[in-house]
Amino acid sequence: MTSDTAHRGNRHGRSEQARRAVLEAADDLLAEKGFAGVTIEGIAARAGVAKQTIYRWWPSKVDVLLEAFTEDMAEHLTPPDTGDLAADLRTHLANLAEFLTASDPGAVFRALTGQAQHDPALATRLRDEHLSHQRARDRLPLERAIARGDLPDLDVDEAVDHLVGPVHYRVLVTGTEVSRAFTDNLVAAFLKQHER
């Protein structure tokens, strides 16, 4: 894995190899030992990297996790566009629930959101760099439905909160299972508010 062409310093530019090793080590440690088990020293040891290399490129361990999270997120959680609002919302919320409860990047998200409760700077970065983009995607089905005339011209931001809020609440607060029935009912309740 660590190839024989290992990069051990060079004149120009940063080692992509070290960067990847760090991100993977951080991800692995989070999965194996939880957030408290992720330490700079631990990452460095597992990645076969010097601590200084981590500090050179990331201000703190949450920044490492944030970057790892960004890599993993890539193409996640884009809602479908079938022209059927109810179906699209049901699919999207079910995907969201799956992401939050059962995926590796979902675990990172939960850890980062937890840490953000203690760390306002992280909270801001998390919102600016991730949530804002995700919320833009969350708005899409509603905006399309309004454009189609399938939905009145409601406050889309509040509507998104009404839809994704209960899912996050279950995941982050109550720990209750987020079943397909729950998300489907949530969509049904939402739509009922706006039907003729």
Next chain:
Amino acid sequence: MTSDTAHRGNRHGRSEQARRAVLEAADDLLAEKGFAGVTIEGIAARAGVAKQTIYRWWPSKVDVLLEAFTEDMAEHLTPPDTGDLAADLRTHLANLAEFLTASDPGAVFRALTGQAQHDPALATRLRDEHLSHQRARDRLPLERAIARGDLPDLDVDEAVDHLVGPVHYRVLVTGTEVSRAFTDNLVAAFLKQHER
């Protein structure tokens, strides 16, 4: 309940004075310096107490915060009962928002909920010892309305999630302001599903 001056614990003589000093010091430190600023050493120093005294009675700093939180919570967040479902829910959600965003015990709650993302044992204790009681209170307005016939016989648990979920989501995830308009709209949307 707790006796006049000196508490008698196991055999004789746990110091109620030390116990209170610890809980208050922990609360103060959380308010002043945030979760990371709460350390056993810091609590001990501020409370004028030996570290061993803390370790004797609490397994970890989150247990101290949990107990401090319990003390502070006492009579919080019981929904009113005016017989008017809409008014009661509006008041209750507004109180919840106020609690979560602007009160000292609310700050403790956010910190503990954040920490619970890294600590399953804490998550369980938080749910068993606090959330379950709060949810029971959250259910009351709905149960009374159903009993009065003002609401159909819906799934009360899901309904509670739909109402308090978006508020928690804004507080814990997006950090958006939770205005009176937001909670009022939330109640209005909820009631619209069930109106005649």
Next chain:
Amino acid sequence: MTSDTAHRGNRHGRSEQARRAVLEAADDLLAEKGFAGVTIEGIAARAGVAKQTIYRWWPSKVDVLLEAFTEDMAEHLTPPDTGDLAADLRTHLANLAEFLTASDPGAVFRALTGQAQHDPALATRLRDEHLSHQRARDRLPLERAIARGDLPDLDVDEAVDHLVGPVHYRVLVTGTEVSRAFTDNLVAAFLKQHER
């Protein structure tokens, strides 16, 4: 062992039972775990006695050991009086070597002497309460020989130092074995200085 007539406090006078238990526990702990393994808490636990009971009667752990040592010493190391100086000295030094290297109270003596290097108050007590008496006994064979005219009127204190000094030196400093040959040679060398 701890009888049913256990003494648990009375108006006048101290519990002999507790006193013995403490002294024995201290001795046992020294034998088992060395000087560092002797702690007030450890003695109390092993003796089935409250810490306060120890502090009531002994200022420190070395005082406990000192008292235990006194009890054990009782009739040790009194030189014989056969009228034959050489024989008496040989026997006495051999007994001294045996005491210092192979007996339980000898181990306590070594520990206390070691501790006395760090603790001038202990050093003083050890000298006043034990060494002075032992030295008086050490002088006896020489004083008797002088009275008999078997030895010139030398400085008895220095002579005692010349005789017992090398034995203590081997025990406390070099750790070399103190054989019968060594003590016999020591006596022979001493006598040779004064023969005529």
Next chain:
Amino acid sequence: MTSDTAHRGNRHGRSEQARRAVLEAADDLLAEKGFAGVTIEGIAARAGVAKQTIYRWWPSKVDVLLEAFTEDMAEHLTPPDTGDLAADLRTHLANLAEFLTASDPGAVFRALTGQAQHDPALATRLRDEHLSHQRARDRLPLERAIARGDLPDLDVDEAVDHLVGPVHYRVLVTGTEVSRAFTDNLVAAFLKQHER
């Protein structure tokens, strides 16, 4: 031997500065507050060094003292060689007495010897790393005298014990003053055994 400014240890860069600061702080603390006043925390604080730095290089406080002692000992207590056995022995024993009772490294030696009574591992190290060398020096005057024919071919080891034993005994056990008269008499008595 030790390089100019910064010592390079394992790989590169053990701080010679930190090492010296630790040894000096330990020495100073022993002189000022006695053995019990020497603590790792105290050394660290006085040396302006982190506790971890001490633990990185020394297993315990006695190892620090042992190393400090080694540094200080360097050129101490080498007996003179004037060709006059009596004079050389008198000088050497007087120097020994002065070292043991009145010098700083002598105080360290007494403390370490005291501690060695509780700590067999320390006893062994003390003997192997120091006493053996000192005893080799102690033997020199006798060996030279034998070579010159000024002394019969006696057991040098026992003779050394007879000479230095009483001095150590007074210092470590009785606490009596070790005057020039005492050491001179000791030498005189020793020589009397072997005179024509």
Next chain:
DNA sequence: ATTTAATCGAGACGGTACGTCGAGTCTTGTC
């Protein structure tokens, strides 16, 4: 016969120091 006071086991208390872990900074020599 009852009071009363010294002593007991128990153990909580404020402290000091322990030895360990990880943080974040710095220096050194290699590529």
Next chain:
DNA sequence: GACAAGACTCGACGTACCGTCTCGATTAAAT
């Protein structure tokens, strides 16, 4: 100039004993 290695200072961890302090129970002398 980035890298691996690792020593450095610092702060907090959780533990062990220290010596002091109640507490309630026990018990024999003094009422």
